[in-house]
Amino acid sequence: DAGVIQSPRHEVTEMGQEVTLRCKPISGHNSLFWYRQTMMRGLELLIYFNNNVPIDDSGMPEDRFSAKMPNASFSTLKIQPSEPRDSAVYFCASSLMGIQNIQYFGAGTRLSVL
Amino acid sequence: QKEVEQDPGPLSVPEGAIVSLNCTYSNSAFQYFMWYRQYSRKGPELLMYTYSSGNKEDGRFTAQVDKSSKYISLFIRDSQPSDSATYLCAMTLNQAGTALIFGKGTTLSVSS
Numbered sequence: 001d002a003g004v005i006q007s008p009r010h011e012v013t014e015m016g017q018e019v020t021l022r023c024k025p026i027s028g029h030n031s032l033f034w035y036r037q038t039m040m041r042g043l044e045l046l047i048y049f050n051n052n053v054p055i056d057d058s059g060m061p062e063d064r065f066s067a068k069m070p071n072a073s074f075s076t077l078k079i080q081p082s083e084p085r086d087s088a089v090y091f092c093a094s095s096l097m098g099i100q101n102i103q104y105f106g107a108g109t110r111l112s113v114l
Numbered sequence: 115q116k117e118v119e120q121d122p123g124p125l126s127v128p129e130g131a132i133v134s135l136n137c138t139y140s141n142s143a144f145q146y147f148m149w150y151r152q153y154s155r156k157g158p159e160l161l162m163y164t165y166s167s168g169n170k171e172d173g174r175f176t177a178q179v180d181k182s183s184k185y186i187s188l189f190i191r192d193s194q195p196s197d198s199a200t201y202l203c204a205m206t207l208n209q210a211g212t213a214l215i216f217g218k219g220t221t222l223s224v225s226s
Binding site: 004033041042043044045048056091093101102103104105106107108110 | 146148150155156157158159160163202206208212213214215216217218219
């Protein structure tokens with residue numbers, strides 16, 4: 001299995017621009033999680049989906065952030081407009097609901113907003 | 115008080131040392147406890163998984179959970195330079211597709 005695939009690996013953008021991060025979960029997994037990691041706050045959950053349905057988006061910082069999961073094999077996290085404080089590493093993880101809740105992480109997208 | 119507290123370190127030890135990493139938590143309802151290892155510029159990967167209280171051993175790694183004290187530990191025996199990474203504890207209420215709550219991670223460096 002190829003594991004969780006995230007793209008792009010690195011993104012550098014200017015303040016005010018729209019940023020779209022992409023995630024392909026492991027085939028057959030039915031839960032998908034978006035996390036953000038910073039030195040100050042560690043790894044924080046932004047939103048997660050079960051069977052393509054958003055379950056908890058309480059970690060989404062503000063309305064500038066949105067996430068979609070149009071089908072079982074694809075999810076996006078969008079930031080519009082981006083701000084320098086959004087600079088972080090964004091991880092996507094997937095799991096098979098009910099099976100020990102083991103989450104498998106992608107390699108992450110390193111976002112820099114200038 | 116944060117739900118999960120973990121000393122960020124850094125922790126530096128010589129090769130062969132026994133390493134002890136710890137987390138405390140505040141929510142007594144947590145049932146599933148995990149340790150993830152994260153190498154620099156990589157995603158976290160699961161290292162150990164424990165349900166409720168008790169010990170679990172896997173090679174050089176031992177995970178301990180003490181629910182009465184709300185305290186979990188990871189021990190690494192005969193540490194190797196390849197163990198140099200950030201170790202994150204994580205926990206959750208149940209296994210039915212719920213989010214994990216992570217500690218901030220402890221950075222470990224093992225010198226040869």
